[in-house]
Amino acid sequence: MTMLDETPLLSVAGLSRYYGERVGCRDVSFEVYPGEVLAIVGESGSGKTTLLNCISTRLEPSAGSVSYRMRDGESRDLYRMSEAERRLLMRTDWGFVHQNPADGLRMTVSAGANVGERLMAVGERHYGRIRDTATHWLSRVEIAADRIDDQPRAFSGGMRQRLQIARNLVTGPRLVFMDEPTGGLDVSVQARLLDLLRGLVNDLGLAAIVVTHDLAVARLLSHRMIVMKDGRVVEEGLTDRVLDDPQAPYTQLLVSSILQV
Amino acid sequence: MSDLVSREAGTVAVRASALSKSFRMHLQGGLELPVVEGASFEVHAGECVVLGGPSGAGKSSILKMLYGNYAATGGEILIRHGEAMVDLVAASPRLVLAIRRETLGYVSQFLRTVPRVAAIDVVAEPLVARGIDAATARERAARTLERLNLPQRLWQLPPATFSGGEQQRVNIARGFITDHPVLLLDEPTASLDAANRRVVIEMIAQKKAQGVAQIGIFHDEEVREAVADRIIDVRGFGPARAA
Ligand SMILES: Nc1ncnc2c1ncn2[C@@H]1O[C@H](COP(=O)(O)OP(=O)(O)OP(=O)(O)O)[C@@H](O)[C@H]1O
Ligand SMILES: Nc1ncnc2c1ncn2[C@@H]1O[C@H](COP(=O)(O)OP(=O)(O)OP(=O)(O)O)[C@@H](O)[C@H]1O
Ligand SMILES: [Mg+2]
């Protein structure tokens, strides 16, 4: 019998972010455990990106705390760390997959360099090993080895997104943040990307927080989900329970508005 | 070993007490739809209990609550998980997932397909999730699909384009492949031909012999007669409806 690991990897308590008078997100609390995929869903403007940015130290919260369990087992408050410590964490332990690959890639260096750069940032110096690892990761995201010297500018949207994923996973992060990872892609390209993400997350035992407005993406990728409206969490729970037996009025509306997930 | 303890004949595997479910339909002005009220029953290791009653009586709703897929409105569902009896109604999502991984299998009425995943991997997945290596899991998946007469040429294809009966056999194989001590079956034989129905009857009998507690819904008279140790008529748990 496997025991449940009782210490969360990430713990968010009473988190709020205001933009002047306007609410970004309000009083949000949740936890993420190792190997767990959490989906954050909700309509446009409900505060998903604000929340994701606040918990990944990209945006300072107005109130509340976010703590993260470091590799040494100690939980630390992210906003009490020094800027240098936070940057190291982002480089080594975390990944961030942007909706628009151009925000997460360097468009004017080669695909291989995009992946290799992250390795160099964590101290790898051996050119041959960097190139081998980059080649390996490109193949894991289904990019042919002979494209390693091409720039992402020459890639399709789906390929760019897969490259961004390789760039993020090459350093063996424990937690990956994703903001609409399949947004803006054709449906068939989305399916392939989702399948790839599902496999990688399972194989690597990654924890992930995925923002999406697509309930089918949440169904396929996540174990648990959080539903947001007007900056607040209106429902949370096991993904299939939330989708098949939604309790909150807003979740019922959301689920009934789509054809089938 | 805990599995042996829990499967001794007569051991309670599932105990539902005063279980109820009503749906509040917020899009219909908050209409309250009571479906199940005060359902209490026990299922023992090695036993196959069939939920009976007419269409709409709440059979699938009960099964879905037992799987944690529907939230119970009231009551308790104790399930033997390892050494402990755990209340599924109160369990955290993570605990529900652990219970599903180790203890609780479910064959739904329809297969939910995942794009691009081959039938054989759909079947092998519950084993892989329990830490069995991919090659062994695929080998066991192959044997289960063979037993259910799914043509080998289909194994490497995603089931999305399969016929109803083919998809259902993938679904059954996925549910039966593990050695979960509790198995929930929602009309697993509904779209099967007579030969494959008999295979499923055999598979259910085999699970019983292994001490698995099974709770099922079977519309087919012949299957029900063949597998049921007891029939629970869920109309007994129906809400008192105004005439
Ligand atoms: N930089 C900003 N300045 C002012 N208001 C902002 C800013 N960023 C976001 N907001 C507001 O905060 C609220 C939440 O926005 P957010 O981007 O988090 O929503 P979202 O759920 O990610 O939406 P979408 O699905 O459209 O990406 C919105 O009302 C938005 O207008
Ligand atoms: N997610 C849901 N939301 C709202 N109502 C539901 C939901 N699921 C089931 N119901 C309702 O609950 C009642 C019982 O349905 P259920 O599927 O449990 O019946 P059943 O006994 O399995 O019927 P059948 O033999 O036709 O499969 C029905 O009136 C159904 O419409
Ligand atoms: Mg957003």
Ligand SMILES: [Mg+2]
């Ligand atoms: Mg039913």
